[in-house]
Amino acid sequence: MKRGIGITYLQTGSETSIALGSSGNIDSELDVEVLHVDDSEDLLRFTKLFLEQNNPSFKITSVRSPEKAFLEIGNKHYDCLVSDYNMPSLDGLELARKIREKYSIPIILYTGQGSEEVAEQAFRAGIDSYIRKEMHPANYHVLGQSIKNVVERHRASLLLAESERRYRKLVEDSPLPMSVTSRDEIVFVNQKRLELTGEKRPEEIVGSSGLESIHPEDRGHVLKRLRSRLNGEEVSSVTSFRLLRSNGPVIYVEDHMSDTIWEGEPAVLHSLVDLTEHVMYEKQLKALHRYGARLQGSAEKDKIAEISLQAIEELMGFSSASFGVVECEELVFTHALGLDPFREVRYSLNGPGISVRAVNTSETQHILDTRLDGDYISYYAEKLERIHLSELDVPVRLDSDVVAVINVEHDEVDAFSSNQIRLLELLAIHVSSAFKRLHEEERRKTYTRKLEALHRCSTRIASATSRAEIYDNALDIMKDDLGYSWVGIGRVEEDCLKYIRSNHGEYNGVSLSLDGPGVTVRAVRTGLTQLVSDTRKEPGYIVIKEGYKLNLSELAVPVMVDGQALLVLNLESERLDDFDEEDVRLMELLSLHIASALRNILALEERALYDRR
Incomplete structure (x- = not known):
């Protein structure tokens, strides 16, 4: 490993990788390792002397054969190769081609046989700079400056490549769905972005227009914002729209856009936040309020139970639910979904049962796996195609008493989301309000009835x-x-x-x-x-x-x-x-x-x- 100019170089086998230095800037005071190959011993000696005297950061290693130079590059890191053109076994161009097959290193062709043809062949061979030998001290200044230039360009390109690699890795591994568009064409998607819309391979979406996966009704406002952005107008970097899935319902997303450079071209990075659950929850809340109004208009407990189960089926999509009412020392289930016909089931409040526990604790019972809960029982399990593996029981409270329980079960483990739990608890509040209204009406009727009875009977006492x-x-x-x-x-x-x-x-x-x-x-x-x-x-x-x-x-x-x-x-x-x-x-x-x-x-x-x- 060798500390280069602002970069740490690691050279193993046929690849060279780098890590950023503390500053990430090119510093000419750091060592520059130069390998010089020439069949002239005198030229090697003079070149080393002049270059190191005029450039203290240069460390010159001299070899007399192309074969030795090739071995040196494989065994040690060098920042630059300076090569003669005319050598006995291999000429400078042939050495450059051989090196380019395996290593990435700046190469300067330093030769006394200068011609346009040689220069053209040199650049085709991947040589970075071409300098004619001249027996004058100023020529070594030119060579030294050329070495600095090619090394700095090379290091800058490595730094940029590493930065892009890390940036790409960051995007690829992001927990957010991310994509990159250039001129409205999708040029990159990470795995999370594929999973979001249901594609299996990047090829299914890369190369297509960024508008194609947006819901047709939302494309207009997205395109308008894009044009405003391209025209230099101030537009919010955040927008919301619906994405089309390849194998399911639409997804509601929030797109956080930022300008970037992708493979050397201006581009836009899109970081997507999935809002589907949030949007659906808001829609469910609005629908729940409508059910709440229906519950308030119910004149009987049976009707309250029926409306509650309808809400569970429509809003949450669950098909296995039941409604139980507390009567004395029992929890009596009078209505249920998914069981036809349904027979009334009674649970003692002194016995087992997750629903019973909801009554006795006055707390929601969220069971991820019923097989792990000793209180789980089911009097109608024989009617089910598969055993229910998760259960949710929400008590309906009237003041300090639990008067009913809403029960939902599912045949998958951990089937209930936090939003679904909140929805069921909000439904229980609406049910409680409906029960309270019935209770107040019943209490008023009872009081009136008792008062009338008392007036009638008072004559017996008098x-x-x-x-x-x-x-x-x-x-x-x-x-x-x-x-x-x-x-x-x-x-x-x-x-x-x-x-x-x-x-x-x-x-x-x-x-x-x-x-x-x-x-x-x-x-x-x-x-x-x-x-x-x-x-x-x-x-x-x-x-x-x-x-x-x-x-x-x-x-x-x-x-x-x-x-x-x-x-x-x-x-x-x-x-x-x-x-x-x-x-x-x-x-x-x-x-x-x-x-x-x-x-x-x-x-x-x-x-x-x-x-x-």
């Missing part, structure tokens, strides 16, 4: 002739007419609250100290309604009987007569946050009816007592 009849009627109204599943009535007796009515018989007769804990006890002491959405977080909540199942929400409403709590109306539920302000209003209204009836009974009891006296 017409009661005894406290016991009031208690019985109140219990029936809470249980049967208002539809509450767990109801009880506690009566204040001196220093305790005693349960006197309950639809759970084991509670009857249970007493709670007014000085102790308990949500109902607190209602007595404060005279205020107590609404507990999560009894696990309520320090005052107590389980009345040991071993009895924990209820998760509670509503306790005191019945106040003349500023004193005489009774407590108690509702409990196994579900979290099962009572709301509408339940509070209903129960407080019922407590007013009961208080009014109690006043009447108390007045009758006082009058009867007075009459007995």
